[in-house]
Amino acid sequence: xxxxxxxxxxxxxxxxxxFGGQLLxxxxxxxxxxxxxxxxxxxxxxxxxxxIEFKHPVKNGSILRFHTEKSRVGTSSxxxxxxxxxxxxxxxxxxxxxxxxxxxxSIDRDGNKKSIS
Numbered sequence: 001x002x003x004x005x006x007x008x009x010x011x012x013x014x015x016x017x018x019f020g021g022q023l024l025x026x027x028x029x030x031x032x033x034x035x036x037x038x039x040x041x042x043x044x045x046x047x048x049x050x051x052i053e054f055k056h057p058v059k060n061g062s063i064l065r066f067h068t069e070k071s072r073v074g075t076s077s078x079x080x081x082x083x084x085x086x087x088x089x090x091x092x093x094x095x096x097x098x099x100x101x102x103x104x105x106s107i108d109r110d111g112n113k114k115s116i117s
Contacts, residue, residue, distance in 0.1 A: 006064075012060055018059075031102035063086075067083045067084075080102050080104070
């Protein structure tokens with residue numbers, strides 16, 4: 001799945017770059033949308049992100065592309081790899097800004113783990 005976001009002034013931290021928490025929210029949302037489309041009848045909640053390492057500062061006005069793909073299916077959990085690319089409009093190249101694997105767990109209406117199948 002591909003999603004895009006435009007970095008605007010309200011997304012910036014006190015240094016003038018994209019706030020890391022905003023990026024994490026977008027990553028979680030993109031991964032959840034992919035999972036919800038793949039498993040529309042399940043209640044899926046975020047369990048973990050495997051690695052939080054920002055590759056470089058992201059500037060205001062950047063267009064971010066979120067590439068999301070399923071990477072693993074377990075008994076009650078699903079992993080999605082999310083790669084975030086920043087559009088460099090000067091060189092017309094994209095560069096990797098962030099990547100992580102998001103783990104979702106399937107639950108029932110009472111919040112108990114539930115099998116995916």
